[in-house]
Amino acid sequence: MGSDPKSVRSFSLSWTDERIDQLKAMWERGLTASQIADELGGVSRNAVIGKAHRLGLQSRPSPVKANETPKRAAPARKPAPTAPEAEAPRAAAPVAAPPPPPRPAAAAAPAAPAAAPAAPAAAASGDAPTPAPQPRIISVGPGGFLRQGPGDQQAPIPPAPPRRLVPAKPSPEIADKTSLLDLTERICKWPMGHPGEPDFHFCGEAVNPGFPYCVEHCGRAYQAQLPRGTRRPPPPMPFGGPRVR
């Protein structure tokens, strides 16, 4: 079969459509930049945040944004070496401009009273009851599965993403295991099973400092090459190799 000249693997990760797609999906879902960055791999959370903003994705409850932008009392970074800094007209909104943020902010309403107790409508009409709060699995890409817990936020806003949504799969099995959302730099990312399986999850143990896996799985991942002729079980090396320090 023909090799695809396109899609040449560039060592430098760039924001491909697919990655941007995942970024958007996760960001809108309420995932933190760290988790998104960790999942995408090769990018830091800052990169994710920066890209998200460039994409026009507005961020939600941020700890620091509480203030409206009265003044930039934050001299972030060193001043320009040159220049007479003449206070450039930075987005000066002369008048008006009460831009009503059409951002429902998912996490803005954690206590969402919407999930009202007892639906009167259903009782009156005996119509279809409210959907059960079951964990749903949303696929955001090849190998990227996001689990939404019942207690999570976001109830009524499926912006009809043109993505492939896997119809929720009641998998209480993964609920007890480490999902992709639970992964951090300190969590063992050793995959258990294969992506797509209902019980696919991660090890979840505390990582061996400096490694993406726990001590036990580090031993599995970083095995010395066995002499040829020796049959060895397929080493499930999930992601790129270890980082040299």
Next chain:
DNA sequence: CCCTGATTCGC
């Protein structure tokens, strides 16, 4: 101390 996102600026 950990986390979070926002912002800015050099590349």
Next chain:
DNA sequence: GCGAATCAGG
């Protein structure tokens, strides 16, 4: 356009 550095709040 991208992302590190920095800031700032919880």
